[in-house]
Amino acid sequence: xxxxxxxxxxxxxxxxxxxxxxxxxxxxxxxxxxxxxxxxxxxxxxxxxxxxxxxxxxxxxxxxxxxxxxxxxxxxxxxxxxxxxxxxxxxxxxxxxxxxxxxxxxxxxxxxxxxxxxxxxxxxxxxxxxxxxxxxxxxxxxxxxxxxxxxxxxxxxxxxxxxxxxxxxxxxxxxxxxxxxxxxxxxxxxxxxxxxxxxxxxxxxxxxxxxxxxxxxxxxxxxxxxxxxxxxxxxxxxxxxxxxxxxxxxxxxxxxxxxxxxxxxxxxxxxxxxxxxxxxxxxxxxxxxxxxxxxxxxxxxxxxxxxxxxxxxxxxxxxxxxxxxxxxxxxxxxxxxxxxxxxxxxxxxxxxxxxxxxxxxxxxxxxxxxxxxxxxxxxxxxxxxxxxxxxxxxxxxxxxxxxxxxxxxxxxxxxxxxxxxxxxxxxxxxxxxxxxxxxxxxxxxxxxxxxxxxxxxxxxxxxxxxxxxxxxxxxxxxxxxxxxxxxxxxxxxxxxxxxx
Amino acid sequence: xxxxxxxxxxxxxxxxxxxxxxxxxxxxxxxxxxxxxxxxxxxxxxxxxxxxxxxxxxxxxxxxxxxxxxxxxxxxxxxxxxxxxxxxxxxxxxxxxxxxxxxxxxxxxxxxxxxxxxxxxxxxxxxxxxxxxxxxxxxxxxxxxxxxxxxxxxxxxxxxxxxxxxxxxxxxxxxxxxxxxxxxxxxxxxxxxxxxxxxxxxxxxxxxxxxxxxxxxxxxxxxxxxxxxxxxxxxxxxxxxxxxxxxxxxxxxxxxxxxxxxxxxxxxxxxxxxxxxxxxxxxxxxxxxxxxxxxxxxxxxxxxxxxxxxxxxxxxxxxxxxx
Numbered sequence: 001x002x003x004x005x006x007x008x009x010x011x012x013x014x015x016x017x018x019x020x021x022x023x024x025x026x027x028x029x030x031x032x033x034x035x036x037x038x039x040x041x042x043x044x045x046x047x048x049x050x051x052x053x054x055x056x057x058x059x060x061x062x063x064x065x066x067x068x069x070x071x072x073x074x075x076x077x078x079x080x081x082x083x084x085x086x087x088x089x090x091x092x093x094x095x096x097x098x099x100x101x102x103x104x105x106x107x108x109x110x111x112x113x114x115x116x117x118x119x120x121x122x123x124x125x126x127x128x129x130x131x132x133x134x135x136x137x138x139x140x141x142x143x144x145x146x147x148x149x150x151x152x153x154x155x156x157x158x159x160x161x162x163x164x165x166x167x168x169x170x171x172x173x174x175x176x177x178x179x180x181x182x183x184x185x186x187x188x189x190x191x192x193x194x195x196x197x198x199x200x201x202x203x204x205x206x207x208x209x210x211x212x213x214x215x216x217x218x219x220x221x222x223x224x225x226x227x228x229x230x231x232x233x234x235x236x237x238x239x240x241x242x243x244x245x246x247x248x249x250x251x252x253x254x255x256x257x258x259x260x261x262x263x264x265x266x267x268x269x270x271x272x273x274x275x276x277x278x279x280x281x282x283x284x285x286x287x288x289x290x291x292x293x294x295x296x297x298x299x300x301x302x303x304x305x306x307x308x309x310x311x312x313x314x315x316x317x318x319x320x321x322x323x324x325x326x327x328x329x330x331x332x333x334x335x336x337x338x339x340x341x342x343x344x345x346x347x348x349x350x351x352x353x354x355x356x357x358x359x360x361x362x363x364x365x366x367x368x369x370x371x372x373x374x375x376x377x378x379x380x381x382x383x384x385x386x387x388x389x390x391x392x393x394x395x396x397x398x399x400x401x402x403x404x405x406x407x408x409x410x411x412x413x414x415x416x417x418x419x420x421x422x423x424x425x426x427x428x429x430x431x432x433x434x435x436x437x438x439x440x441x442x443x444x445x446x447x448x449x450x451x452x453x454x455x456x457x458x459x460x461x462x463x464x465x466x467x468x469x470x471x472x473x474x475x476x477x478x479x480x481x482x483x484x485x486x487x488x489x490x491x492x493x494x495x496x497x498x499x500x
Numbered sequence: 501x502x503x504x505x506x507x508x509x510x511x512x513x514x515x516x517x518x519x520x521x522x523x524x525x526x527x528x529x530x531x532x533x534x535x536x537x538x539x540x541x542x543x544x545x546x547x548x549x550x551x552x553x554x555x556x557x558x559x560x561x562x563x564x565x566x567x568x569x570x571x572x573x574x575x576x577x578x579x580x581x582x583x584x585x586x587x588x589x590x591x592x593x594x595x596x597x598x599x600x601x602x603x604x605x606x607x608x609x610x611x612x613x614x615x616x617x618x619x620x621x622x623x624x625x626x627x628x629x630x631x632x633x634x635x636x637x638x639x640x641x642x643x644x645x646x647x648x649x650x651x652x653x654x655x656x657x658x659x660x661x662x663x664x665x666x667x668x669x670x671x672x673x674x675x676x677x678x679x680x681x682x683x684x685x686x687x688x689x690x691x692x693x694x695x696x697x698x699x700x701x702x703x704x705x706x707x708x709x710x711x712x713x714x715x716x717x718x719x720x721x722x723x724x725x726x727x728x729x730x731x732x733x734x735x736x737x738x739x740x741x742x743x744x745x746x747x748x749x750x751x752x753x754x755x756x757x758x759x760x761x762x763x764x765x766x767x768x769x770x771x772x773x774x775x776x777x778x779x780x781x782x783x784x785x786x787x788x789x790x791x792x793x794x795x796x797x798x799x800x801x802x803x804x805x806x807x808x809x810x811x812x813x814x815x816x817x818x819x820x821x822x823x
Contacts, residue, residue, distance in 0.1 A: 091694040101703045
């Protein structure tokens with residue numbers, strides 16, 4: 001065994017990122033590491049490459065225990081990493097990137113000729129013969145840069161190669177070129193850890209796979225014997241046999257918004273979507289399938305470049321978030337910390353933010369009104385805090401989410417988009433958020449909810465849209481909304497394959 | 501073709517066109533006298549701009565150099581006046597002081613993770629203050645060795661006098677070109693400008709490189725101070741106010757991108773000469789106010805900033821279409 005990880009545990013304040021995780025890597029295999037956001041994949045990689053120090057557990061490379069304390073140390077031990085964002089310097093030449101720090105010199109001066117020859121040698125066998133190593137790296141497409149990064153990592157490290165979402169910005173042909181490289185390296189005896197949310201690619205190129213969920217090891221198996229439906233079961237989890245509190249099926253509400261042929265090139269294929277009054281529409285799909293992209297397009301964060309939106313009174317302009325807000329839209333994004341809250345500001349200021357933006361900054365909301373507003377929502381949403389002046393960054397995840405919700409509720413939106421509203425919050429707060437979503441729709445609000453947790457989607461949604469490969473593939477209502485149907489829709493493998 | 505070279509070509513083209521226009525109006529502008537004076541008059545600026553080029557390529561800025569030049573002049577003048585030290589020893593002392601000063605700023609920038617702007621701004625006040633501490637008057641330099649340095653020249657065909665300091669400036673540019681474009685250190689400077697986080701991941705010693713970059717700039721400012729003292733024959737604490745900004749302007753006009761990661765030391769030389777050319781033109785014309793220099797420099801800077809932005813957008817489009 002080239003690499004063995006045993007009982008790896010890593011906790012961050014408030015969350016257990018990894019708990020007793022095990023992982024093995026053989027020489028000459030490609031091993032997929034799978035899991036949704038927050039499953040612990042990146043924490044595992046960071047422990048392995050010395051970015052994080054582990055709390056507990058053991059990592060052995062070639063049988064010897066290792067504890068790298070930096071990426072460079074891990075590199076020196078033989079563990080090289082290539083990230084989705086190419087970690088090379090686009091402003092240097094290909095040759096400089098490949099030989100960086102060890103350029104051949106003569107009397108203190110870099111010998112360009114020898115450096116280029118050396119670089120050429122390093123690139124041999126990667127199918128990059130057309131690349132001029134004397135040209136700037138940035139002048140080549142990402143796919144070439146990616147392979148150059150791999151060549152550098154292999155030359156420097158040469159035992160374990162970690163590919164973290166290497167294909168995320170490549171097209172099908174480039175991906176195939178990359179896989180050729182991966183297969184060649186496997187034949188040379190490298191151990192390769194392959195992280196990707198494209199399941200087709202996992203089945204295409206990997207020998208074994210390991211699934212993590214909520215920081216725990218779920219399964220390790222030969223890729224060839226794993227079937228797609230089971231794999232998705234492992235990734236999304238289905239621990240509850242009976243979903244509690246399934247929404248009562250009701251008469252479909254009146255049409256509120258209709259999107260026809262709505263989409264954006266490179267983000268999400270055109271889709272038709274009807275949003276009804278008092279309904280929760282769930283968006284189900286794997287990470288990277290086009291869920292968040294759909295929300296971004298609906299809210300004008302990445303404005304649609306095709307299709308039209310209209311409501312009962314006519315066309316609806318959604319070319320920017322500002323326009324969407326003016327239309328009575330609200331959006332609580334997936335990444336609460338960077339896109340949702342302003343951590344340094346108080347609860348009161350966070351709640352008043354969107355309302356103030358709509359009023360215009362020349363007409364400040366009086367402080368006592370802000371205070372009344374904040375106190376009202378603190379009470380209504382049961383935000384656990386000593387008072388309204390506490391900085392939002394000091395609250396727990398669930399309470400932060402409630403503040404984000406309160407901000408939008410203060411605007412009294414007709415259509416609210418919630419991307420992973422329960423991510424990273426504890427079980428109690430989880431139930432409260434779901435209850436709140438139910439209440440809001442009872443009052444007539446329309447909600448679009450994105451979630452990786454099928455149980456949650458099933459419990460809360462009146463209809464479920466399944467997204468796959470950036471396309472809306474099916475719409476389920478009523479009794480069809482159940483785990484099996486959704487997973488089958490996600491797993492259905494079309495002959496034409498992925499269009500990433 | 502590599503889009504990053506375009507600003508350099510543009511600089512060279514503008515310089516040649518400008519020179520042609522000058523020549524058509526005043527044929528005497530092509531004489532070796534004018535060319536020699538162009539080098540002599542801008543020698544101190546050229547030297548300090550070489551240091552600034554390296555700093556800017558690394559993604560930094562050094563606002564202290566103008567003050568350091570003034571400090572150098574005063575330091576030399578006062579030491580020569582009050583001690584019996586030979587000028588060469590004074591030069592050596594001065595260069596160690598300014599190099600150490602630059603290194604200290606580099607150390608602070610890296611160690612405290614402070615923006616170079618604010619650290620070198622503090623350095624600017626510090627050096628200017630130190631110059632005032634030494635004297636508040638203009639101190640003339642009278643030393644036989646200085647007379648020799650000032651009188652050393654090579655008579656070019658046509659009567660132009662290529663003076664020592666002009667030659668020194670050209671040598672400095674040559675050394676700067678080798679350092680920036682032909683050494684591991686130079687590659688590390690470009691790497692830092694391309695992204696210090698990535699550079700660190702690739703194994704660059706960011707701390708050492710940062711210290712060396714500002715030490716180099718400090719050394720160049722000291723050298724420029726020596727040249728300035730030879731040029732003016734005195735030391736004055738109020739001299740070269742704002743020279744750091746002129747140096748930055750010449751670097752940008754020379755095709756170096758202010759955000760770092762791309763640039764040419766040779767381009768900086770052309771930038772300095774372009775600026776000198778404008779001044780010469782104003783002298784030849786005789787009716788224009790010297791403020792026109794500033795106006796033309798301002799316009800040129802604007803032009804180059806627009807050019808760089810345009811190239812950036814062009815490059816992104818190209819990449820998108822090939823990707």
